[in-house]
Amino acid sequence: MSCEEFKPMMMAYIDDELPDEDRKRFERHLEGCQSCKRELSEFGSLKEELAMVKFTEPTDAELEHYWRSVYNRLERGLGWILFSAGAIVLLCYGAFVLLEEVIRDPNVALAVKIGVSALIVGAVVLFVSLLRERLAIRKSDKYSREVER
Amino acid sequence: METVEAALIERCRRGDAEAFGDIVRAYAGRATGAAMLLLGNHDDALDASQEAFVRAWRNIRRLKCNRAFYSWYCTILRNVCLDRLRRRARRKTVDLPDDHPDPAENTGPGTLAEKNEQTERVWNAVTMLPLNHREIIVMSHFQEMSYKEMAEALGIPIGTVMSRLYHARQRLREMLEKDRP
Numbered sequence: 373m374s375c376e377e378f379k380p381m382m383m384a385y386i387d388d389e390l391p392d393e394d395r396k397r398f399e400r401h402l403e404g405c406q407s408c409k410r411e412l413s414e415f416g417s418l419k420e421e422l423a424m425v426k427f428t429e430p431t432d433a434e435l436e437h438y439w440r441s442v443y444n445r446l447e448r449g450l451g452w453i454l455f456s457a458g459a460i461v462l463l464c465y466g467a468f469v470l471l472e473e474v475i476r477d478p479n480v481a482l483a484v485k486i487g488v489s490a491l492i493v494g495a496v497v498l499f500v501s502l503l504r505e506r507l508a509i510r511k512s513d514k515y516s517r518e519v520e521r
Numbered sequence: 522m523e524t525v526e527a528a529l530i531e532r533c534r535r536g537d538a539e540a541f542g543d544i545v546r547a548y549a550g551r552a553t554g555a556a557m558l559l560l561g562n563h564d565d566a567l568d569a570s571q572e573a574f575v576r577a578w579r580n581i582r583r584l585k586c587n588r589a590f591y592s593w594y595c596t597i598l599r600n601v602c603l604d605r606l607r608r609r610a611r612r613k614t615v616d617l618p619d620d621h622p623d624p625a626e627n628t629g630p631g632t633l634a635e636k637n638e639q640t641e642r643v644w645n646a647v648t649m650l651p652l653n654h655r656e657i658i659v660m661s662h663f664q665e666m667s668y669k670e671m672a673e674a675l676g677i678p679i680g681t682v683m684s685r686l687y688h689a690r691q692r693l694r695e696m697l698e699k700d701r702p
Contacts, residue, residue, distance in 0.1 A: 380683035383690070387661070389668045418694050422662045425640050425647075427554030435546045438553075438571070442545050443538065445575045 373401070375408055382408065386415055467492045526590055533581045541581075545574050548591055551664065552598060558659045559602040561648050569605055573598040592670040599656060599674060606652065646696045654689035661686060 381398050384390040390398065402409050430438065474480050474488045532540035552573065556566035577584075577594050584593050647658055660666045660674065672679045 380680065380687050383683045383686045384668065387668070414694060415690055418690055418697070419662075421639070421643050421697065422647075422658075425643050425663075427550050427663070430550045435549055438549045438567075439542045439545050441567075442571050442574045442578075443542065445571060446538065446578055449575065449579070 373397075375401075375405060378405075378408060379411075382412055382415065386412070386419060467495070527586075530581065530584065530590060533578070538578075541574075541578055544590060548594065551591075552594065555595070555659050555663050556598060556602055558644075558647055558663060559599070559652075559656060560605060565605065569601045570598060573601045576601070591664075592666055592674070595660065595664050595666060595670070596674040599660075603652075642700060643697065646693055646700065649696065650689065650692060653685065654692055657682070657685050657689050658693060 378398060378401050381390065381394060385395060385398050402412065471489060471492050474485055526544070529540045529544055533544070549570070552570040553566050556570045556573075557563060560566050560569060573594060576597050577590075580597075584590065647655060650658060657671065657675070660671050666674065668679050668682050671682045675682070677685070
């Protein structure tokens with residue numbers, strides 16, 4: 373194997389992810405290759421430099437504030453679902469009643485009947501179309517795939 | 522998976538939000554830090570990491586029993602961050618200091634624990650890497666993910682993880698070398 377082929381293996385060696393057999397093979401290569409040995413040492417130094425960069429440990433107050441924000445979002449999500457479901461039910465019922473009354477009322481002009489019917493049917497078509505689009509996006513959505521892993 | 526975490530996950534599956542609160546508190550710092558390196562903006566990082574926790578809660582039943590919560594969460598967080606970066610690119614917001622944040626500017630979760638010339642230099646170099654290199658460096662060094670976990674999160678074979686990591690580290694090394702006082 374050439375040095376180029378050993379290079380990705382060098383990463384697994386540094387990160388202690390190399391199986392025993394490959395580790396031995398890589399170490400044998402290192403014995404005879406000054407260039408890879410030097411590169412390995414440079415990557416080792418880089419790893420040490422990166423290890424010095426650490427994130428702040430949040431205080432208890434910060435963690436509590438963080439969790440409150442997450443919790444509020446969880447609660448709000450449920451609120452939106454209930455609100456949307458309620459609004460959809462009421463709007464559908466209202467549209468049905470309106471349509472029924474307008475169509476049955478002999479005093480309402482034909483143009484108004486056609487207008488109201490078109491408006492309601494159009495709204496339903498738009499809603500179904502949007503819903504279908506959302507479902508299609510959800511099917512190909514990377515998030516839903518990621519969370520399954 | 523650790524027993525304590527497994528027990529917490531089980532409680533989450535039954536809808537116990539307090540158990541989820543314990544998990545969130547355990548990982549909030551690391552999660553925000555990783556998001557900060559990917560997004561380069563502290564407020565955005567806080568928001569993205571919280572959004573990822575919300576998504577995790579909603580899908581907690583899909584978390585397989587043999588998979589650790591944090592590596593699963595990281596895949597969600599990565600996608601939330603990438604989505605935001607894509608939206609930013611679409612909006613072409615050139616006025617935000619997204620790509621080169623000043624690590625000394627903020628305090629709180631997700632910021633540098635020890636601020637000195639060297640750590641800030643490394644931090645800046647990481648945030649200036651191209652996205653595909655930055656994310657693998659973040660996963661490997663700051664999220665402490667294994668190669669298997671990175672391969673799962675990125676949807677690539679382990680061999681590609683190794684070669685991408687090699688190129689990302691090489692690039693980072695060159696950048697640091699150029700910037701060395």
